[in-house]
Amino acid sequence: MNRDQKTAIVSELNKTFSEAKFAVVADYRGLKVTELEKLRKDLRANDAKVRIAKNTLLRRAVVGTPYEVLSDSFSESTVVAVGFNEPVAPSKVLTAFAAEFKAFSIRTAALEGTLISADDVVALSKLPGREELLAKLLGTMSAVPTGFVRVLSAVPQKLLYALSAVKDQKEN
16 A cells, blocks of 8 residues: 555545544454445444554544544554444444454444443443434423313313213203
């Protein structure tokens, strides 16, 4: 690889790290190419991607980005997964992949520039996703007006029951 190719890779990786909200560093030694392709496909479906590059290029790429804290983690066989929207969906994919393939192990991660451990990534994967949280919020927001309407309609309803009871009493 010549110097121009390395510069292009570093600038592309730097752009990727600059746009990212979540980055995970993992060890992939012993994985087959087909298994890595499965991981790429699963992450791509969750607005994330996987990059494999030389550790020196990765160290240079994170300089000037919030993910500079990861530079000490770039050693041996390194794969970097980068998420662009929310961290929950990619962390679910990565922990499921790590459970399925023992050769894949999460070393560390960074969430918007803050270093977190592999255990934190597992804990993050157990949280509900963005869509589920939005659905719960919508349910909560719609429950308040619904309850208010029920309370307001209960007063005339009780009056109607009372009038109906008086009518039945007078008929008997």
